[in-house]
Amino acid sequence: MSWLSSATRHIISDEPYSASRNFILSAVLWLVVGVTLGTLAGALMTWPDLITGVAQLSFGRLRPAHVNMVAIGWLSMGYVGCYFYILPVLARRKGIWNEKLGNITMVAWNLVLLSGVIAIMNGYTEAREYAELNGIFDWLVLAALISTGINGYMTVLTGEEKKWYVSIWYMLGSLFWFPLVYIIGNRAFVAFDGLNDAVAAWFYGHNILGMWFTVGGVGILYYLLPRFTSAPLYSHTLSMIGFWTIGMFYAPTGTHHILQSPVPEWLKAIAVISSVFLLVPVLTVLTNFFMTMRRKWYLAADHIPLRFVIAAGIAYLLTCIQGPFQATRAINWYLHFSNWVVGHAHLALLATFSFIVFAAVYYIIPKVTGRKIYSKQLAVYHFWFTLIGWIVMVVVLTIAGLIQAAGWHFSIAMDQWAFEMEPYMFVRFLSGILITVGQIFFMYNIYKTVFGAEKDVEALPHSPTGIAYV
Amino acid sequence: MRPNINYLIAGVFVALIFITIITVTAILPAMTFTPVPSEAAYKYEPGSPEAIGRMIYRREGCFYCHSQFSRYQDREMGEVVNAGDYVYETPHVLGSERTGPDLSNIGGKYPDAWHWTHHVNPRVVKPGSIMPSFSYLSDEEMTYLVAYLQTVGAKRKQPNWVTAPQEYRDRWDKVKEAVDINSSAAANAGRGIYMQNCAQCHGVEGRGNGPTSVSMQKKPANFTRPFYKSYDDATWFWRVAEGVPGTRMPRWYKSLSDESMAYVAAFVKTLPQDNEEAVTSYDDVDIPGALDENFWEIEAAKAHGHNNPLKDYAPSTFKAAGADDTATHGGAH
Numbered sequence: 001m002s003w004l005s006s007a008t009r010h011i012i013s014d015e016p017y018s019a020s021r022n023f024i025l026s027a028v029l030w031l032v033v034g035v036t037l038g039t040l041a042g043a044l045m046t047w048p049d050l051i052t053g054v055a056q057l058s059f060g061r062l063r064p065a066h067v068n069m070v071a072i073g074w075l076s077m078g079y080v081g082c083y084f085y086i087l088p089v090l091a092r093r094k095g096i097w098n099e100k101l102g103n104i105t106m107v108a109w110n111l112v113l114l115s116g117v118i119a120i121m122n123g124y125t126e127a128r129e130y131a132e133l134n135g136i137f138d139w140l141v142l143a144a145l146i147s148t149g150i151n152g153y154m155t156v157l158t159g160e161e162k163k164w165y166v167s168i169w170y171m172l173g174s175l176f177w178f179p180l181v182y183i184i185g186n187r188a189f190v191a192f193d194g195l196n197d198a199v200a201a202w203f204y205g206h207n208i209l210g211m212w213f214t215v216g217g218v219g220i221l222y223y224l225l226p227r228f229t230s231a232p233l234y235s236h237t238l239s240m241i242g243f244w245t246i247g248m249f250y251a252p253t254g255t256h257h258i259l260q261s262p263v264p265e266w267l268k269a270i271a272v273i274s275s276v277f278l279l280v281p282v283l284t285v286l287t288n289f290f291m292t293m294r295r296k297w298y299l300a301a302d303h304i305p306l307r308f309v310i311a312a313g314i315a316y317l318l319t320c321i322q323g324p325f326q327a328t329r330a331i332n333w334y335l336h337f338s339n340w341v342v343g344h345a346h347l348a349l350l351a352t353f354s355f356i357v358f359a360a361v362y363y364i365i366p367k368v369t370g371r372k373i374y375s376k377q378l379a380v381y382h383f384w385f386t387l388i389g390w391i392v393m394v395v396v397l398t399i400a401g402l403i404q405a406a407g408w409h410f411s412i413a414m415d416q417w418a419f420e421m422e423p424y425m426f427v428r429f430l431s432g433i434l435i436t437v438g439q440i441f442f443m444y445n446i447y448k449t450v451f452g453a454e455k456d457v458e459a460l461p462h463s464p465t466g467i468a469y470v
Numbered sequence: 471m472r473p474n475i476n477y478l479i480a481g482v483f484v485a486l487i488f489i490t491i492i493t494v495t496a497i498l499p500a501m502t503f504t505p506v507p508s509e510a511a512y513k514y515e516p517g518s519p520e521a522i523g524r525m526i527y528r529r530e531g532c533f534y535c536h537s538q539f540s541r542y543q544d545r546e547m548g549e550v551v552n553a554g555d556y557v558y559e560t561p562h563v564l565g566s567e568r569t570g571p572d573l574s575n576i577g578g579k580y581p582d583a584w585h586w587t588h589h590v591n592p593r594v595v596k597p598g599s600i601m602p603s604f605s606y607l608s609d610e611e612m613t614y615l616v617a618y619l620q621t622v623g624a625k626r627k628q629p630n631w632v633t634a635p636q637e638y639r640d641r642w643d644k645v646k647e648a649v650d651i652n653s654s655a656a657a658n659a660g661r662g663i664y665m666q667n668c669a670q671c672h673g674v675e676g677r678g679n680g681p682t683s684v685s686m687q688k689k690p691a692n693f694t695r696p697f698y699k700s701y702d703d704a705t706w707f708w709r710v711a712e713g714v715p716g717t718r719m720p721r722w723y724k725s726l727s728d729e730s731m732a733y734v735a736a737f738v739k740t741l742p743q744d745n746e747e748a749v750t751s752y753d754d755v756d757i758p759g760a761l762d763e764n765f766w767e768i769e770a771a772k773a774h775g776h777n778n779p780l781k782d783y784a785p786s787t788f789k790a791a792g793a794d795d796t797a798t799h800g801g802a803h
Contacts, residue, residue, distance in 0.1 A: 045569075048600045049593070055606045060531020127528035128561055162474060177488060184496050187561060195553060196500040198562035203496045247484055251491040260541045261564055262553035264503050270495060337537055337568040404568070408544055410715060414571045417715065419598055419687055 012103045016088075016095025017368040019102025023081030024361055025450065026110050030073025031354075032436075032443045038066040039432030045425040056121040064120050064132040071130065071208070072141070073113050075349060077106075078357040079216045080148055083171050085364045086223050087152055090168050091159025097151050105147045112140040128201045130208055131185050138188035142179060149175040166239040170219025173243065177211035177251075195263050203254040209348065210250035217353040218242070218285055220360050221309065225292050227363070228306040229299060234291035242284035249277040256327040260336060268329075275327030282320040289313045304379045308359035311387055315351035319344065334409065339424075340401025343394040350435070351390045358382070358442070365449055374448035378441045385438030393431035400424035508554025512621045523618025526611055528563060530604060532573075537565035538622065540574045549575060549623075570601055575623040585616045598687065634708035641728070642704035649732040651703050651739065660737030663730055668738075671718070676741035688717040693741035706735040 011022065041062040043050055051057045084096050096102050116137040119125070126134040133141060152175045156168055183189045185204020192200050226233050233239060255263060255271035293310070300307045322344050325331055335341065362379060366372055373379060400421055407417040507513075514521040527533070538559075539551050551574050556562070580588075587594050589612060592601040607615065634642070649656050665674070671690040673680040678692030691698075691714075701709070710731045713721035722731055 044602065045600055048602055049591075052603045053606050058530065058604070058606070059602045060534055063531060063534050123529045125529060125531075126561070127531070127533070127563070129534075129566060164474075164477065173484060176485070180488065180492065184492060190496075191561075192500045193560045194556045194558065195505075195562065196503060197560055198564050199499050199503075200496050201562065203492075247487055248491075251488060252495045254495065257566060258539075258564055261539045262505075262551060262556070264499060267495065267499055267503075333541075333543060337566070339567070342567060406715070408568075412715060414568075418600070421600075425600070 011107060012100055014099040014103075016099060017085060019096060019099050019106055020081050020084035020364065021368045021450065022103055022106045023077050023084060024365060025446070026106060027074050027077035027081055027357075028361070028443050028446050030069050030077060030113070032439050034066055034069030034074055035432070035436045035439050037062055037069065039429065039436050041066055042425070042429040042432040046422070046429050055123065061121050061123070061125075064125060064129075065117050067130065068113070068117055068120065068132055071213075071349065072133070073117075075213060075353060075357065077109060078354075078361065079174075079212075079220070080105075080109075082220050082357065082360045082364060083148075083152055083175075083216070084155075085368055086167060086220065086360075087155045087171060088159065090161065090165050090223070091156045092161040093155060093159040097154035097158055101147060102151050105144050105151070108140070109144045112137055112144065116141075126187055128185075128187070128197075128205075130205045131187075131201065133186075135188055138182075138186040142182055142189075145175075145179040145182060149179060165223075166233070166236060166243065167219045167223040169240070169243050170215050170222065173247065174212050174215040174219065177207070177215065181207040181211050195261065198258055198261065199255060199263055199267065202257040203251075205257060206254040207251055210246070210253065213349065213353050214250065215243075215246060217312075217356045218246075221285070221289070221312070221356050224305070224309055224356070224359055224363060225289065228303060228309060228359075229292060229296040231292055231296060234288050234294075238284040238288050242281040242288075245277070245281040245284070249274040249280065253278065253327065256332065259327070259329060259332045272327055272329060276324045278320070279324050282316075282323075286313070286317055286320070289316075304376065304383060305359040305362040307383055308355045308362070311383075312352050312355035312359070315347055315355065315390075319348045319352055322347070334405050335401060337408075338401035338404040339397045340405070343397030343401060346390060346397070347394050350386075351394065355386075358386070361446065365446060369450050371449050374445050374452055378445040382438050382442045382445065385434050385441065389431045389434035389438060392434065393428055396424045396427045396431070400428075503553075505553035505557060507557040508552060510551075510555045510623060511557045513558045514621075519614045519617040520621050521618075522611075523614035523616070524563075526607070526615045527618055528561070530607075530615075533563040533565040534567065535565075535569035535601070536571070536573045537568050538563050538572065538574045539565075540572050544572060551623075555623075570599075573619070573622055577620045577622045582616050582620065585619055586612060589615065634702075634704040638708035638711070639704045642707050645707065645728045645732050646703065649729055649736070651706075651732055651736045653736070656733050656736035657740050658737075660733035660735065663726070663734045664737045667722075667726070668734065676738065686718055690717075690719065693738055698742040701739075703735070703739075706739055707731060710735050710738070 040057070041059055044059045044062070048059075055061065084102055088094065088096050112133075116133045119134065119137065120132050124134055125132045126138075131138075152172060156164070156172060181204055184200055185208070187197075190200055191197070222233060222239055251274075252270050253275045255267045256275050259268055259271070290313070293313075297310075300310055326335055326341070326344065362373060403417065403420050403424075407414060407420075512520070514524060540549065542550055544550075584595060588596070588601075589604045589607065591603045591605065592599040604612075604615075664672075669680055670682045671680045671686075672678055672693065673683070673690075676693035678690045680690065683690050711721065711723040713719040722734075726734070
């Protein structure tokens with residue numbers, strides 16, 4: 001069994017930045033599997049009889065599998081991979097506090113998610129959106145989050161740098177908030193009855209976006225932007241205002257997901273008001289983004305990661321105009337329950353935060369492996385396939401959502417307009433194909449980079465020259 | 471190792487804010503918001519078929535496509551829910567997206583056998599539906615699931631589902647001064663208008679099988695369905711005037727005068743009485759008879775005119791799911 005022990009030594013290594021690399025490599029795998037299942041679920045919306053008689057592949061099970069793989073697998077692991085590179089660099093430390101613990105967490109995270117998703121597809125599910133991982137898996141995920149959190153905090157506390165750049169605030173903040181949010185949202189820890197269960201579930205459902213994906217994504221963005229443009233961040237103060245206002249206004253918004261259900265009115269009022277106040281942190285991020293980019297837009301011509309960041313910034317603008325607007329009672333009254341919201345979700349998690357992580361991966365992988373990205377051309381394809389993919393998807397889902405909403409509001413029985421959905425659902429499936437193909441390019445490129453070519457540049461994070469990435 | 475003291479204070483502050491928010495928006499509601507069970511609340515006895523059915527409903531992810539709260543603006547979905555209805559609904563299945571219709575008032579809307587067939591292959595009873603087939607559920611599970619569905623909102627009363635909006639009620643009050651919609655003179659006047667404008671789609675006898683219906687995905691309404699007897703005059707007037715968005719049914723107010731629409735409505739109103747041909751509910755038919763070729767032809771005719779692909783599916787699919795047992799299982803509720 002010597003191969004086993006050597007493999008273990010390789011994976012659970014304490015080489016600096018190995019945890020970062022391993023997290024990213026796993027994230028990329030989950031991404032490809034996750035979007036494939038998503039596309040399959042999309043296909044079922046056009047050909048409902050495509051697969052029959054296989055419980056594991058029926059829509060009601062594919063959808064949670066897709067969401068968990070892309071949210072807990074791809075995006076969350078991608079974030080941790082980025083944190084484990086960015087935090088030590090910002091804290092001036094060689095690698096994270098405990099690289100071995102990081103790698104063990106990585107292995108555990110993968111195993112938990114793999115078995116969790118298999119369990120979901122076999123019907124062992126908590127059946128609450130975004131919280132499908134059930135029972136024992138809840139505990140394991142929480143353990144992984146806590147160990148990641150400890151590693152993150154210790155990295156910063158043991159670093160030489162005593163002045164914290166804003167990204168550190170955002171990242172440490174997310175590592176503190178997410179475990180707490182996870183506890184509230186999963187019935188293994190907190191189990192209320194009736195409508196209160198819905199309130200807790202949506203506290204979690206929204207805050208996994210707000211206190212984890214948004215905070216983490218913005219933290220990574222604030223790190224990448226000055227690096228890519230070689231310009232200082234426009235305003236440190238604004239970014240800190242953003243941090244504090246996210247902390248205050250994001251967390252109470254959950255109830256806007258059940259705004260028209262019979263939950264207490266005061267709760268709805270809090271949710272709507274704080275949703276609208278979210279414009280404050282959003283505007284700080286956007287101001288910082290656009291002002292830092294001033295006179296730098298031309299760089300995107302041949303700096304591929306920067307292109308991803310720009311696309312993400314613009315998608316963030318769109319998402320965050322939609323968000324507070326949808327959360328107001330009048331608009332929510334019209335749009336709720338429709339595919340518009342599905343479009344919004346993809347705009348946030350795919351078009352914005354995934355794009356930030358794409359950029360980060362293209363930047364970090366050369367840094368942590370000392371190898372140049374295998375193919376610039378593939379990265380360009382990845383960019384365009386994914387960009388066109390999400391644009392098509394969000395546009396068709398938005399139109400489909402408006403049609404659905406109109407159907408309900410003219411009080412027309414659904415089966416009279418359901419046929420109208422067909423072309424949109426079909427195009428949505430096509431956009432899924434585009435996105436999947438894009439991610440396959442991405443995975444191939446990253447794996448080729450890490451395992452393929454010989455090391456050609458010695459590029460450690462501290463080297464002042466850095467390397468020519470993509 | 472020791473962080474800057476300012477950072478420490480800031481960190482404590484972040485934690486305090488967050489704990490306050492958790493307390494106010496997640497814990498406090500659970501302590502203060504305890505509605506009394508309403509009449510419509512259904513208490514699931516642990517281990518009962520309904521409770522197991524609810525578990526299957528969650529397991530199969532039905533709530534990803536179906537919501538369970540009807541709102542004021544959902545006029546065709548039955549009575550609006552209130553907080554007391556949900557006291558025993560743990561964990562919640564409110565849902566967030568409606569690929570399919572809201573199910574808060576589904577209980578009692580269809581007979582058990584309908585649900586059974588619909589789960590086996592939704593396209594048998596609803597051509598064009600994109601609901602997945604749940605044919606992989608065992609007979610037992612299917613019985614439980616149906617038993618559960620029959621409890622959802624079953625204690626709420628069903629109002630009229632489709633009614634004319636106020637605007638049309640007001641308009642109708644004026645029109646009815648000029649036209650007595652229940653007189654045979656009006657119906658006779660309407661017959662001519664109908665033959666000229668409507669028969670090519672709705673058919674001479676109103677069965678929804680006029681010649682042009684062949685090319686339509688969404689077939690014209692079949693006025694012989696007894697369901698239409700429940701339409702009141704203003705509703706007929708409104709339906710004729712506004713058409714049916716999403717189908718080829720025109721908005722007749724654009725080309726017919728109010729009086730003409732009233733006449734044609736008077737004629738259409740006579741159709742469900744004169745030509746009624748459908749069975750009123752599945753429970754009226756002998757369910758094992760569902761396996762007769764004949765049964766499906768009647769259903770096909772009832773649902774969407776005469777030439778419908780539906781009968782090609784029926785007996786074998788139905789049987790595959792063990793429909794032979796519906797007679798026994800079907801009454802589980």
